[in-house]
Amino acid sequence: MDFLTEPLGHAFLRRALFAGVAIAAAAGLLGPFVVQRGLAFLADGLAHATFGGIALGLLLGAGLDFAPLVALPFAVLVALAIGGVRRRSGLGADVATGVFFTVSFALGVIGLGLRPAAAPPVDVESLLFGSLLAVSHEGLFAVLAAALVTLVVLLRLWPQLAYATFDPELAALSGVRVAFVEQVLMALVALVVVAGLRSVGVVLVSAVIILPAATAHLLAERPSWIAALSVGLAVGASVLGLFVSYHLNLAAGATIVVLLGAGFFLALAGSSRRPSS
Secondary structure, eight states: OHHHHHHHTSHHHHHHHHHHHHHHHHHHHHHHHHHHTTOHHHHHHHHHHHHHHHHHHHHTTOOTTTHHHHHHHHHHHHHHHHHHHHHHHOOOHHHHHHHHHHHHHHHHHHHHHTSOTTSOOOOHHHHHHOOGGGOOHHHHHHHHHHHHHHHHHHHHHHHHHHHHHHOHHHHHHTTOOHHHHHHHHHHHHHHHHHHHHHHHHHHHHHHHHHHHHHHHHHHOOSHHHHHHHHHHHHHHHHHHHHHHHHHHTOOHHHHHHHHHHHHHHHHHHHOOOOOOO
């Protein structure tokens, strides 16, 4: 019991627990749609592109807790731009994403370099790899708000989103606005990515979206079961990873991702699925 009760005696760890569960639940719900539509690289690309938005916020004078307010519209615009370029140019989603995330990340590096010498120092490592145990009250509120918005929008659009994701051609013939639904999905991914930056960082936030969903796809076939498993895996790994990282003095975000990766490879080893011919 000390494994559970000792960490919970600290306020910072309780905040980290709430933040980790909230971002994991939101990412777990989004993940199956992202994976099924072949947009896994989009989540990773948006995470790196958001670094540019954070740097822009810092350049404009916002503190590290408020820079995500600038990064959020920046990330949403990048997500919508990726979708627009993909549809207009005929380039694949991976190419369009690669263009925007590399340019945005480079702009972020330049933006950090342009900050005045008197500006407060920025811990770039915490931006890249996150610091879940250092989540502030403001950061926790932002994560909870992002998770709530994601949940409400997904519940509102669930039938259309599921239809457009698992059978886009038939959905379009049935009157579903597939392009609009995909834009909403990409905007939600941007929202969750920005919300998760302070907890798991630029490098790892996409893994919390992709890995639980990929594991769930190996274990289930019905969309509802895939979504439920994805959320359960994401939340379970976040809770367990947080306690393990506390007791072993490890980076919390990285520990959570390693647990999710271990779950994926275990599911892959035990999966009875075979490639379709």
